[in-house]
Amino acid sequence: MIGFWLCAAALLLAALAFLLIPLLRGRKVQAEEDRTALNVTLYQERLQELQNQHAAGALDAQQLADGRDEAARELLADTDGLQRQQHPLGRKLPLLAAVLVPVVAAGLYWHFGAIADVEKAATFAEAPRNIQEMTARLEATVQSNPQSAEGWYFLGRTYMAQERAGDAAKAFEQAVNLTGRAPELLGQWAQALYFSSNKQWSEQLQALTDEALQADPNEATSLGLLGIAAFESGNFAQAIEQWQKLVALLPAEDPSRQAIEGGIERAREQLAEGGAQPSVAAPTAPSTAAANKAALLTVKVSLAPELQGKVQGDDAVFVFARAVSGPPMPLAVKRLKVSDLPAEVQLSDSDAMMPQLKISGFAQVQLVARISRSGNATAGEWQGSGQPLASDTKAVQQLLIDRADGQ
Structure with a gap:
């Protein structure tokens, strides 16, 4: 400034x-x-x-x-x-x-004038030094653009990382209201409400998880939450049942898989100590097809010649895939600079921003590349997007950044 x-x-x-x-x-x-x-x-x-x-x-x-x-x-x-x-x-x-x-x-x-935009651009010019600074930036983003579902979603995730479940619940509620009640967001909202209410189950939580699972029976956050709630209430058999459903959805290399399997074992131990045996089948390893389901999309990103003089070499370039029918937030993201273009990048399940939201979990995705001088992934100056394609597409996709963001 x-x-x-x-x-x-x-x-x-x-x-x-x-x-x-x-x-x-x-x-x-x-x-x-x-x-x-x-x-x-x-x-x-x-x-x-x-x-x-x-x-x-x-x-x-x-x-x-x-x-x-x-x-x-x-x-x-x-x-x-x-x-x-x-x-x-x-x-x-x-x-x-x-x-x-x-x-x-x-x-x-x-x-x-646009002093607020100038101040915001100056704020986002550098990478955040800590999670508190990231939180402040996201709060400023949703304050200036309260219709940004992505901004509310990322703010909720940041609050959860800081164990601010009450604030996260409010942020996820805003995201739900803006996106038409996507099941993934309903699960996130329910989870934040559960931890903000000192792990007390309520009719609202039951309604949110029921709605999410009715729209998507494999909604991972809701399944995990139902397992946690069942375990905390002493219903270990139901906890095992819910967590087994969740484990069956996760690829073998998923880092959260081991923690969930550990929870299942603890629930089995509790059942054994109580003299009861689990009535559900033992967990089975995912099939080879499921283990190999991890998606890998390759995209070559380039900049239109008419935009060469309108961008700077240090401007951030975000390349991401988002679900055609699903939550508005990206499923996987890679960050580059304008000076790196043209560049070829790969987006896979290992780049997922959330373990529950992976490219392979959706039939069709859309590839998008966005240039943001402020370094804000949710809004920028220029972008390019492709047509919907199958999430298991193997051919290299071409993505040209050629128009103003939002067009």
Whole structure:
């Protein structure tokens, strides 16, 4: 922001210079005009003296003429090089304008300017140093653009990482209201509500998980939450049942799979200590087909020639895949710079932003590339997007950044 205000001050000084410098020059001109008037007065007095001497007989006609010529030459010599300038505006109007220019400029910029956008761009210019700074940026994003479902979603995820479940629940609720109640978001909302209410199950939580699983029986967050709630309430058989469903959905290399299997084992131990046996089948490893289901999309990203002069080499480029029918947030993201283009990147399940939301979990996805000078993945200046394609597509996809973001 300091650079912005320095530039504004420099422009203001330049504007004032156009008003004040001519006024200062006018003082010099006025002094020259005063000296010229004095010389004319002296010339007239000299002529009168010569006329008196001629009348007294001290000068003849020739001497009178010679004296007049000499006085005229002296007057011309004294006024040689002087420039007479007219100042129809006078001095008061330029001084008044010099005062009004900064006042009017400040008022117009305050009303029509984009100081908030300038401050936001400065804030997002550098990567966040810690999660608190990231949270502050996301809060500023949703405050300036409350219709951004992605902004609310990422803010909710950040709150959950800081164990601020109550704030996360409010953020996920906003995202749900903006996206038409996507099942993935319903699960996230229910999970945040559960932890914010000290793990007390409620009719609202039951309604949210029922709605999510009715829309998508494999909604991972809801399955995991039902397992946690069942375990906490001592219903270990139901916990095992829910967690087994979840394990069956996860690829073998998923890092969360081991934790869920550990939860299943603890539930089995609790059942054994209570003298009961689980009524559900033992967990089975996913089939080879399921283990190999991890999607891998390859996309070559390039910049349209007409945009070459409108971007900077350090501008961030986000390449991501999002579900055609599903949550609005990206499923997988890679970050580049404009100077890296053209570039070929790969998006796979290992790039998933959430373990429950993977490319392979959706039949069709859309590839998008966005340039953001501020480094904000949810909004930028330019973008390019492809047509919907199958999530298991193997062919290299071409993605051209060629239009303004939002078009």
